[in-house]
Amino acid sequence: MCLIKTHWDKAQQSEVPHFRRTQAKSKPVVRHPHHRHTVHATQSGDDDDDDDDDNNDNKHVANRRDVNKGWPKEAHYEPIVSPARTLGIKNQPFPLRAVVKAAIKHVTGDIIFDSAYPSADLNNFNKYHRQVLVESARSLSYNHLAGRFKKDDELLKLIAGVVNARTSRIRTQFKEVTDSKIEGFYLSVGTSKDTTARLAYLINQMNYIYPLKQHNEDLDVNCPYGHPAVISSIKHYFFVGDRGSSLANKHSTCFTSSFKDGPLSLELELPIAMVSLAATAIHASLVKWDETGSQKSKGFRAEEYQDIYEGHEAFLQSLKAEWLKFFHKTMHALHEIVA
DNA sequence: CAAATCAGGCCGTCGGCACG
DNA sequence: CGTGCCGACGGCCTGATTTG
Numbered sequence: 001m002c003l004i005k006t007h008w009d010k011a012q013q014s015e016v017p018h019f020r021r022t023q024a025k026s027k028p029v030v031r032h033p034h035h036r037h038t039v040h041a042t043q044s045g046d047d048d049d050d051d052d053d054d055n056n057d058n059k060h061v062a063n064r065r066d067v068n069k070g071w072p073k074e075a076h077y078e079p080i081v082s083p084a085r086t087l088g089i090k091n092q093p094f095p096l097r098a099v100v101k102a103a104i105k106h107v108t109g110d111i112i113f114d115s116a117y118p119s120a121d122l123n124n125f126n127k128y129h130r131q132v133l134v135e136s137a138r139s140l141s142y143n144h145l146a147g148r149f150k151k152d153d154e155l156l157k158l159i160a161g162v163v164n165a166r167t168s169r170i171r172t173q174f175k176e177v178t179d180s181k182i183e184g185f186y187l188s189v190g191t192s193k194d195t196t197a198r199l200a201y202l203i204n205q206m207n208y209i210y211p212l213k214q215h216n217e218d219l220d221v222n223c224p225y226g227h228p229a230v231i232s233s234i235k236h237y238f239f240v241g242d243r244g245s246s247l248a249n250k251h252s253t254c255f256t257s258s259f260k261d262g263p264l265s266l267e268l269e270l271p272i273a274m275v276s277l278a279a280t281a282i283h284a285s286l287v288k289w290d291e292t293g294s295q296k297s298k299g300f301r302a303e304e305y306q307d308i309y310e311g312h313e314a315f316l317q318s319l320k321a322e323w324l325k326f327f328h329k330t331m332h333a334l335h336e337i338v339a
Numbered sequence: 340c341a342a343a344t345c346a347g348g349c350c351g352t353c354g355g356c357a358c359g
Numbered sequence: 360c361g362t363g364c365c366g367a368c369g370g371c372c373t374g375a376t377t378t379g
Contacts, residue, residue: 086352088351089350089351090352162351165351165352168364169350169365172364
């Protein structure tokens with residue numbers, strides 16, 4: 001993959017906290033007084049790398065020796081340094097960092113296109129991350145590393161934590177977006193009901209996914225997930241990114257149609273997972289809404305809303321199974337609006 | 340036109356906090 | 360007491376803009 005060779009290279013050369021880096025930098029300081037690494041240093045960078053690893057193999061740090069003992073060099077890693085709770089990515093050897101990067105892209109894609117909660121319970125957590133990491137390592141031809149992920153539960157746990165932090169973060173950030181949409185899209189629109197009753201009404205039977213019909217307050221049940229809060233949240237979080245850096249853009253080739261042939265196959269849809277996540281986050285935002293306007297609690301725990309998520313997922317799946325054309329029309333319309 | 344510089348925002352990390 | 364969540368922050372990547 002292209003991402004490996006450019007900035008990962010540079011990143012690798014840039015910071016290696018507790019090892020000395022090239023002391024005799026022949027390059028004069030061109031820019032800031034900061035330790036801004038010069039752009040081209042490929043050969044010395046490689047040398048650095050080797051030196052570091054060699055130091056590992058010397059008995060400088062007994063710890064490090066232990067965790068990597070018996071594993072091929074490609075599959076080595078740096079253990080956690082004392083106060084930190086998570087494994088520092090930047091300290092890791094290049095192969096591992098590349099694999100983590102690929103794995104993060106993988107899980108991010110899964111959140112959008114497969115399931116936002118791919119690893120809810122513990123069994124699946126390990127199984128899922130193991131599979132992702134092995135695949136990612138293989139895709140980069142780091143077969144030794146792939147082999148280690150299969151066998152080394154300790155390393156798996158550490159890296160799974162790093163990767164999972166990202167999925168957690170995506171959900172959290174997305175819920176921040178939906179939090180900000182509740183007031184304007186659900187509570188400020190003309191109504192005589194008080195807030196509590198309105199919230200109860202919205203949450204009941206997932207009413208929050210339906211937009212209101214024009215000129216009255218009836219739900220338009222022909223437009224599931226057509227509520228502006230759903231649309232706005234998805235657009236805001238997944239599609240609006242500066243300079244094409246939005247998540248949707250990064251995974252733009254993954255959008256498809258339910259129809260494989262014919263003109264309808266060209267009409268892209270939003271994936272079920274993305275829409276379900278949006279609805280679930282809105283659900284959570286509504287549930288935790290406080291009359292004061294602030295959220296009672298920000299929590300968006302995986303297991304806390306998993307059943308809500310699965311409800312939306314099942315609903316969409318059933319639409320797809322029983323009314324494929326309607327499903328396609330709905331999801332395509334959503335895609336048209338946000339993309 | 341190429342190279343230097345700018346600026347905005349993403350990303351990794353840290354540590355506090357709440358919850359079971 | 361471990362673990363997940365969350366705000367904050369600093370470093371740095373990247374497209375845009377300027378400069379010669």
